[in-house]
Amino acid sequence: MAKKVKPIPEGYHTVTPYLTVKDAARAIDFYKKAFGAEETVRMPGPDGRIMHAELRIGNSMVMLADENPQMGSKSPQTLGGTAVGLMIYCDDADALFKRASAAGATVSQPLADMFWGDRFGGLKDPFGHNWSIATHIKDLAPAEMKKAQEAFFAQQAQKK
Secondary structure, three states: OOOOOOOOOOOOOOOOOEEEEOOHHHHHHHHHHHHOOEEEEEEEOOOOOEEEEEEEEOOEEEEEEEOEHHHOEOOHHHHOOOOOEEEEEOOOHHHHHHHHHHHOOEEEEEEEEOOOOEEEEEEEOOOOOEEEEEEEOOOOOHHHHHHHHHHHHHHHHHHO
């Protein structure tokens, strides 16, 4: 009797990001250094470019490949930016943020305690992808979060 195949493979989640990059081999090395990624799959194409790779970051998978404009697959560098960001929740946002910055990510939003209860910051990797790093530090009831949000925006308005 055949074993039933799981519709979502073991170790994967319902949503799995797939990144398109220029120089996937270099991107894999960066993600290992910056985020502690573990490479689980690498499939080079006949031309040597990576046609598919998979990395585990924490308990999540990220897939990636070299861009292939002929097939409509373009990187943020080719497109001139991206509208997508990736979020990493971790035990120590400060340590991971520092590690990613040291590996070559550019700070887009400094790490800070945010009104929604996360220690949160933003980075852009050398391949044009946006990453957010966070550690959840406080559970807030909806009324508490609303009050904190109002205070945050009032403070932002005073800075202008």
